Amino acid sequence: GENVEQHPSTLSVQEGDSAVIKCTYSDSASNYFPWYKQELGKGPQLIIDIRSNVGEKKDQRIAVTLNKTAKHFSLHITETQPEDSAVYFCAAPNSGYSTLTFGKGTMLLVSP
Amino acid sequence: DSGVTQTPKHLITATGQRVTLRCSPRSGDLSVYWYQQSLDQGLQFLIHYYNGEERAKGNILERFSAQQFPDLHSELNLSSLELGDSALYFCASSGSSRLAGRGGELFFGEGSRLTVL
Numbered sequence: 001g002e003n004v005e006q007h008p009s010t011l012s013v014q015e016g017d018s019a020v021i022k023c024t025y026s027d028s029a030s031n032y033f034p035w036y037k038q039e040l041g042k043g044p045q046l047i048i049d050i051r052s053n054v055g056e057k058k059d060q061r062i063a064v065t066l067n068k069t070a071k072h073f074s075l076h077i078t079e080t081q082p083e084d085s086a087v088y089f090c091a092a093p094n095s096g097y098s099t100l101t102f103g104k105g106t107m108l109l110v111s112p
Numbered sequence: 113d114s115g116v117t118q119t120p121k122h123l124i125t126a127t128g129q130r131v132t133l134r135c136s137p138r139s140g141d142l143s144v145y146w147y148q149q150s151l152d153q154g155l156q157f158l159i160h161y162y163n164g165e166e167r168a169k170g171n172i173l174e175r176f177s178a179q180q181f182p183d184l185h186s187e188l189n190l191s192s193l194e195l196g197d198s199a200l201y202f203c204a205s206s207g208s209s210r211l212a213g214r215g216g217e218l219f220f221g222e223g224s225r226l227t228v229l
Binding site: 032034036041042043044045051093094097098099101102103104105 | 114116145147153154155157160167168170202204211212213214215217218220221222223
């Protein structure tokens with residue numbers, strides 16, 4: 001099955017700085033890579049995703065890049081704000097595509 | 113608010129006991145997924161139901177079982193509980209015709225926190 005590795009496990013930045021979270025996957029057939037954000041006391045929520053036919057996708061301050069050759073994808077958050085503080089999960093399809101295999105999460109702390 | 117409702121929000125019980133967690137998906141969503149979240153393992157997929165039928169199983173223990181009822185709500189039954197079963201259990205639903213692994217967005221509830229003493 002798919003194996004998703006996520007780094008770092010924690011990331012502390014100052015407000016206004018950029019943050020980058022990286023993930024690797026094992027199944028070269030995977031073609032859909034979402035990112036979910038989990039705020040304290042809430043369930044994860046989809047914030048952005050990318051498919052294997054594009055290398056980059058942007059949505060305001062967040063962007064995701066994909067390198068299929070190297071089998072890794074990254075989440076980039078620019079001009080971070082305190083409300084960006086949360087746990088971020090990357091994911092890739094499991095074998096059979098019925099659901100997602102999630103990375104172990106990155107706790108992002110943005111200090112004012 | 114994702115529209116997915118999970119009850120109870122918190123549950124404290126003893127080893128060896130049995131509990132039932134309930135999930136009401138978003139209106140009209142046919143797919144229900146159960147995930148277990150622990151500090152060291154992250155989000156682990158347990159099981160997926162689609163319109164009442166089991167579609168996929170993940171790392172679900174034999175002591176655990178689930179079902180989806182005709183009204184589409186789902187229940188996760190955990191029996192012979194052990195200390196290591198303490199975790200946050202999430203239900204997610206999807207209304208997309210796409211499977212989650214092909215781009216169908218998952219909508220998560222706020223979870224049921226189980227503590228086994």
